[in-house]
Amino acid sequence: MQLFGKVSSFISLLLVQCIFLSQYVKGQAFQIDKASIEFPNSEEIDTIALGSIDSQFNKFDQPIEIHKSDEIIEFKFSLNNLEEQPAQVTLLFGLPQENLETTLYPTIQKNDSISEEEKPVFDYTFEIKIQDLDPILLTHSVHELKPLVSTLIVADESFESQDNLFVPIFDLFIVNNVIQDDNNKILNDPERLGAKEEIRYTFAESPKTVSPFLSYIFMGLITFATLVLLISWSSSGAIKFDNLPSGLDFIYFLVFLGAIVGFEYIFSKYYLGSTIFDTLHAAFYLGVLGLIVGTKFLRSVGKTI
Numbered sequence: 001m002q003l004f005g006k007v008s009s010f011i012s013l014l015l016v017q018c019i020f021l022s023q024y025v026k027g028q029a030f031q032i033d034k035a036s037i038e039f040p041n042s043e044e045i046d047t048i049a050l051g052s053i054d055s056q057f058n059k060f061d062q063p064i065e066i067h068k069s070d071e072i073i074e075f076k077f078s079l080n081n082l083e084e085q086p087a088q089v090t091l092l093f094g095l096p097q098e099n100l101e102t103t104l105y106p107t108i109q110k111n112d113s114i115s116e117e118e119k120p121v122f123d124y125t126f127e128i129k130i131q132d133l134d135p136i137l138l139t140h141s142v143h144e145l146k147p148l149v150s151t152l153i154v155a156d157e158s159f160e161s162q163d164n165l166f167v168p169i170f171d172l173f174i175v176n177n178v179i180q181d182d183n184n185k186i187l188n189d190p191e192r193l194g195a196k197e198e199i200r201y202t203f204a205e206s207p208k209t210v211s212p213f214l215s216y217i218f219m220g221l222i223t224f225a226t227l228v229l230l231i232s233w234s235s236s237g238a239i240k241f242d243n244l245p246s247g248l249d250f251i252y253f254l255v256f257l258g259a260i261v262g263f264e265y266i267f268s269k270y271y272l273g274s275t276i277f278d279t280l281h282a283a284f285y286l287g288v289l290g291l292i293v294g295t296k297f298l299r300s301v302g303k304t305i
Helices: 002-027 135-143 212-236 248-271 276-304
Strands: 031-038 048-053 064-066 072-080 088-095 100-104 107-114 120-129 148-155 165-174
Touching (some): 072 165, 088 120, 088 135, 100 120
Parallel strands (some): 064 165
Antiparallel strands (some): 031 048, 088 148, 107 120, 148 165
């Protein structure tokens, strides 16, 4: 019985080790090696070697101080143990606690070397130019003395969920009064929902009217045609002074005739530059008067026809 118990314990231990080993091997979907942070245009800051990066990677313990606005930071690493490149390899850079982050994309080169699993090796380089970063990120970092956090994302739909990588890498601290804009002025806080400048409405210009010269020609033609019509009526006997109304009907006749002349005057002013609103306003009142008086006059004339 003791021998059987020892054999059972040995088998159980062996199974646990096999399960752990299989999960470990399964979790190695890719490898990130030779990670480093370089400063190509600065001789004062040495290259920082980070080594291998996985889900258990501890962020570089000291924030990297930036003292020049034209500083360039390069984050490099090699990705191997994959047949093809992952669908997403990006670097989030900014202030995650403020929900202010920008996405950086790498330049990729295929390395000539082959990994131990006889799979290709890809070299990734993220370039961070301080002067090209969003002014809002720089403003918050400088004024609130908060470091900019870089977070590496490596993911692919073919990976298991635990294989996708989302891990902070390093922090950048922007030294105050270093970052300046093109006019050599320190960046100011971005505009918020404060007081804005007063909005002044500019009314459109008055509508353009026809040329006065054309208006005079048009009025002359109308006047000429009216005179020709009156002369023709008079010569044919259609208009006779004997037919003029008398009494109250004569007053209706004068008012009705005055309304017609008034309409001609109103539309003449419109052709000479009066606005459509003034024309309609005057025509409304004259039209009401002409309609009432004209109706009475025409009824009296109709009795004698």
